[in-house]
Amino acid sequence: MGLPKRKSDFPTTEAFLAWEETRPDKHEYIAGEVFAMVGARRIHVSVTGNCHALLKAHLRGTPCRAFISDMKLDIGSDIFYPDVLVTCHPADLSADLVMRHPKVLIEVLSPSTAAYDRGVKFSAYRHIAELEEYALIDPERLSIEVFRRTDSGDWLLMASEADRGLVLRSIDFAAPALDVFEDVDGDPVIADRPV
Numbered sequence: 001m002g003l004p005k006r007k008s009d010f011p012t013t014e015a016f017l018a019w020e021e022t023r024p025d026k027h028e029y030i031a032g033e034v035f036a037m038v039g040a041r042r043i044h045v046s047v048t049g050n051c052h053a054l055l056k057a058h059l060r061g062t063p064c065r066a067f068i069s070d071m072k073l074d075i076g077s078d079i080f081y082p083d084v085l086v087t088c089h090p091a092d093l094s095a096d097l098v099m100r101h102p103k104v105l106i107e108v109l110s111p112s113t114a115a116y117d118r119g120v121k122f123s124a125y126r127h128i129a130e131l132e133e134y135a136l137i138d139p140e141r142l143s144i145e146v147f148r149r150t151d152s153g154d155w156l157l158m159a160s161e162a163d164r165g166l167v168l169r170s171i172d173f174a175a176p177a178l179d180v181f182e183d184v185d186g187d188p189v190i191a192d193r194p195v
Helices: 013-020 042-059 114-125 159-164
Strands: 027-030 033-036 065-068 072-074 084-087 102-108 133-138 143-149 155-157 166-168 173-175
Touching: 013 027, 013 072, 042 065, 042 084, 042 102, 042 173, 102 114, 114 133, 133 166, 143 159, 143 166
Parallel strands: 102 133
Antiparallel strands: 027 033, 065 084, 084 102, 133 143, 143 155, 166 173
16 A cells, blocks of 8 residues: 655646546545545445436436446545436536536445535535535435525425435435335345334
8 A cells, every 4th residue: 555645746636636547446635635435335335326226217318417436526626426426517418537517416324434424525515506415325324314405505404305215306306215225234125124
């Protein structure tokens, strides 16, 4: 394993992106610092895949597309790898490696990333002008939280919709929790667990 990269190694996101393109592994770039991404657990991958598959099917025939966790998101001074990203922006739809205008972002929580996804990431994501909804899905607790941007620019937790599963009004999408959490227990259907 190499030495961690210093801020001075990548004075711009462009320098970071050029470096990362030569690397076999993924890294996030936050406030000039580089953070290596680690592999995900089975339940994280299952929930991420479920959300992507449901969204891909729902968006077929529309001007929007869903992308899974290998797609970079550039928000100016930071580069992230969201678990699922939905964009309808023409520039994103013609981009090859980096998106900049998501309408929806989804992060699947793990014990080691939950605070980061709720804090640093959400704080950065709120600066994306086109972002309308941010979903946090916890496969350990089988919970779904959706934050929606209001007309005044504030972010509101849509707690009243949680019992309906994953509800994303900006793209007219709803999926039951059973579909979002399919295969979390290793079985096709979650048995004897409230969702």
